[in-house]
Amino acid sequence: MKELVQGLLRGEERALARAISLVEDRDPRAKELIERAFPHTGGAYRLGITGPPGVGKSTIVDRLVPLLQESHGRTAILACDPSSPFSEGALLGDRIRMRGIDQREGVFIRSMATRGALGGLARATHEAAFLLEAAGFELIIFETIGVGQAEVEIVEAADTVVVVLTPQSGDAIQAMKAGLMEIADILVVNKSDQGGADAALQNLESALSLSSRDWRPPVIRAAAEDGEGIPELAKALARHRQYLEGGPLLERRRGRLRAFLKRIIAEELERQLWDERGLEALNGKVEALLERRAGPHQVAEEILREIGR
Amino acid sequence: MKELVQGLLRGEERALARAISLVEDRDPRAKELIERAFPHTGGAYRLGITGPPGVGKSTIVDRLVPLLQESHGRTAILACDPSSPFSEGALLGDRIRMRGIDQREGVFIRSMATRGALGGLARATHEAAFLLEAAGFELIIFETIGVGQAEVEIVEAADTVVVVLTPQSGDAIQAMKAGLMEIADILVVNKSDQGGADAALQNLESALSLSSRDWRPPVIRAAAEDGEGIPELAKALARHRQYLEGGPLLERRRGRLRAFLKRIIAEELERQLWDERGLEALNGKVEALLERRAGPHQVAEEILREIGR
Numbered sequence: 183m184k185e186l187v188q189g190l191l192r193g194e195e196r197a198l199a200r201a202i203s204l205v206e207d208r209d210p211r212a213k214e215l216i217e218r219a220f221p222h223t224g225g226a227y228r229l230g231i232t233g234p235p236g237v238g239k240s241t242i243v244d245r246l247v248p249l250l251q252e253s254h255g256r257t258a259i260l261a262c263d264p265s266s267p268f269s270e271g272a273l274l275g276d277r278i279r280m281r282g283i284d285q286r287e288g289v290f291i292r293s294m295a296t297r298g299a300l301g302g303l304a305r306a307t308h309e310a311a312f313l314l315e316a317a318g319f320e321l322i323i324f325e326t327i328g329v330g331q332a333e334v335e336i337v338e339a340a341d342t343v344v345v346v347l348t349p350q351s352g353d354a355i356q357a358m359k360a361g362l363m364e365i366a367d368i369l370v371v372n373k374s375d376q377g378g379a380d381a382a383l384q385n386l387e388s389a390l391s392l393s394s395r396d397w398r399p400p401v402i403r404a405a406a407e408d409g410e411g412i413p414e415l416a417k418a419l420a421r422h423r424q425y426l427e428g429g430p431l432l433e434r435r436r437g438r439l440r441a442f443l444k445r446i447i448a449e450e451l452e453r454q455l456w457d458e459r460g461l462e463a464l465n466g467k468v469e470a471l472l473e474r475r476a477g478p479h480q481v482a483e484e485i486l487r488e489i490g491r
Numbered sequence: 492m493k494e495l496v497q498g499l500l501r502g503e504e505r506a507l508a509r510a511i512s513l514v515e516d517r518d519p520r521a522k523e524l525i526e527r528a529f530p531h532t533g534g535a536y537r538l539g540i541t542g543p544p545g546v547g548k549s550t551i552v553d554r555l556v557p558l559l560q561e562s563h564g565r566t567a568i569l570a571c572d573p574s575s576p577f578s579e580g581a582l583l584g585d586r587i588r589m590r591g592i593d594q595r596e597g598v599f600i601r602s603m604a605t606r607g608a609l610g611g612l613a614r615a616t617h618e619a620a621f622l623l624e625a626a627g628f629e630l631i632i633f634e635t636i637g638v639g640q641a642e643v644e645i646v647e648a649a650d651t652v653v654v655v656l657t658p659q660s661g662d663a664i665q666a667m668k669a670g671l672m673e674i675a676d677i678l679v680v681n682k683s684d685q686g687g688a689d690a691a692l693q694n695l696e697s698a699l700s701l702s703s704r705d706w707r708p709p710v711i712r713a714a715a716e717d718g719e720g721i722p723e724l725a726k727a728l729a730r731h732r733q734y735l736e737g738g739p740l741l742e743r744r745r746g747r748l749r750a751f752l753k754r755i756i757a758e759e760l761e762r763q764l765w766d767e768r769g770l771e772a773l774n775g776k777v778e779a780l781l782e783r784r785a786g787p788h789q790v791a792e793e794i795l796r797e798i799g800r
Contacts, residue, residue, distance in 0.1 A: 446791050456753070478748070486756060
């Protein structure tokens, strides 16, 4: 453990990769690892990029990274696919191999996956970000495939959240319905060369005009394949970072740590709950439920009373 | 509430739709609703159908339902898309409108979505199944889009789980990696007219031959668009149901109720945890974390001590 932490703090990629695996696998040593790394965290700027499948998030990231690296330094990409451990192995692997930036100096790319409980991926990703910070990375990009609750939890680890859409298929309207607008700091309408971009931009702008938020998210027209819109995105990111550093960043980070604490406390409590005595009470009461002698909420209360909670 | 429960128990679709909405929205009245409905549950055969996007799950369900209805009676389909509240509104809506079986007598179709915490959809789906049973449905089909942890939790509410794959894109190998084989009672290789089916079937069969499970999942070759393989699937379902009713069904249902109890107890505990006093302790301690004076696990322990857990 001591060696692993030392390697991590020296920024060695092998130690880092191993440390992230411990976190992903929920190894018992992960806890100590996080505690030891934690004093060295907090130094990175964190960028979240999300949006539906197929909108071109990876292309945007690939084009963006060279522009950001100059001002931000050592960069890491955490590619997360919470919707599908199924596709993770091959799909992400292939995508990562295909990426031009993989071999570039100073860019660390890692796909994140867990097969544990729901919410496990968000926790592992948050912890991996701590490890990256301890290893001296200055820019961490969370790239999530798909947009759902799991992705929202993942990008909550970011300082700035970029939501990528396309003009096609009513993405914009769907984004509003799904509450994506509430988490977006910057919106990108990608593939804008494929038609319908004007209407999509207009829809988004008018939806945003109703918001009373302090920061009004800019909407950027892009065609990332041709590099179009990428410099504008980089500028918007710089502006948002400046805005954050003028005050809101501290509150955002406080909220983030609060959410992380709530998560690990809930997990710890659940672990304690289902000790031998807890499981005995549970198994004793489940028969009443199976025979429909009582309802689930009544039985739940009885179990909690029995184990003195 | 009394009227709603009465309508539900009489099998009225309006009452049922409203009851499911209460569960989806986590309305405070949902708890009482479940308690009242619960004595009338347990009567349906539950079928889960899952697999990656685009493999043809909906087509299979559409073709299968007329065959099952004769022997099973009143049928309900719960279509769940945990990976994406984003696409839910329009996509599922469109799909449901397009389905021929929508208008058929005795088939109730409902798309499930929640915007709450992770795991919320699985809970809402399990509770919706209780409501359907109370309303007298005899066959409940859980159809989930995508395959991930959320989907696995959803199909855990099923008696029989059908995993649908295609010969393309190494689905079979990925399914094994993702642990899908462990939850599958029946495997369907759909779109088998598109080539590569023989190899896919062979791969799956040889993977299954390594399993020491009591029930050896049959692998069915299908082309659902042409109705091919659907009668075979119906037969396999009947065989699995017969197998279950010879003994394992009770254990499966016991395990399911146990998991449901664990979930509602964990949620109740978390609700209790973050009362005024809990939140005060949390907010007081988060500053130590923000200033890196302590690690998250140390702080979590301090909070638990402070609120006497």
